[in-house]
Amino acid sequence: MTDEAYMDRALELAREALEAGEVPVGCVIVWEDGRIVGEGRNRREEDGDALGHAELAAIRMACGTVGGWRLHKAVMYVTLEPCPMCAGAIVNARIPVVRYGAKDEGMGACGSVLNLFEEGFGHRPRLYRGPREAECAQVMRDFFTKLREK
């Protein structure tokens, strides 16, 4: 599968979150052999859980799949720039490559508010923008449109 196909899967998960009334964020974690070892979407409101972000769900699932906390052979695809909690989890899990779609000017910890990976916490993932930046930004706009209609 290509980077585009993995990000498309993350977008599917984001749209599922949107349908459920959640902030639409989806995340997929891919192992070096190409398998999807973890995925998740935002469930904060449904689960009433402050930790209910897409990335944490995907990381927990991936740790279970690979049988350990070191995701050192993984790539993360996520539709929205990770927040500090999720960027910190990426560091803790030693994920070496992160690809994200849309910027998050309010809470983004991968370049927007700050870049947590450049702050001296030891592990520095390689960070890429895209693919599917436009689609990832659109799903966020769809959420805010829906919110205003309420």
Place this chain on the structure above:
Amino acid sequence: MTDEAYMDRALELAREALEAGEVPVGCVIVWEDGRIVGEGRNRREEDGDALGHAELAAIRMACGTVGGWRLHKAVMYVTLEPCPMCAGAIVNARIPVVRYGAKDEGMGACGSVLNLFEEGFGHRPRLYRGPREAECAQVMRDFFTKLREK
């Protein structure tokens, strides 16, 4: 119960982690009425989970106990300075007061490597050192002594 008694409970949890061969960190979350609504200890190695920190376990449990993701009437007591993931989770959960025992020069995100609460992520918890700083530092030293003996 006093601040000292809550931190003593966090220290009990940290020592339980130490016995289990984990980095000894314990965490207790207390609601405004004095109830302990969440607690946890580090379980990263046992669970093989990069998210297995004491603070995340306590936050998840507290969200379940109070029935929602907003822990805006809670105080967190934690034996070690939170890492970026846990400091980000504290912001996401809107916890207004954090008390921690020992400093973490390598991964601390509440003043050591940086102070995440002063970086513009909207929610700024009040941060206190102690009580029981000496005991919290000692349990970490006990861990490193044990590690060297192996």
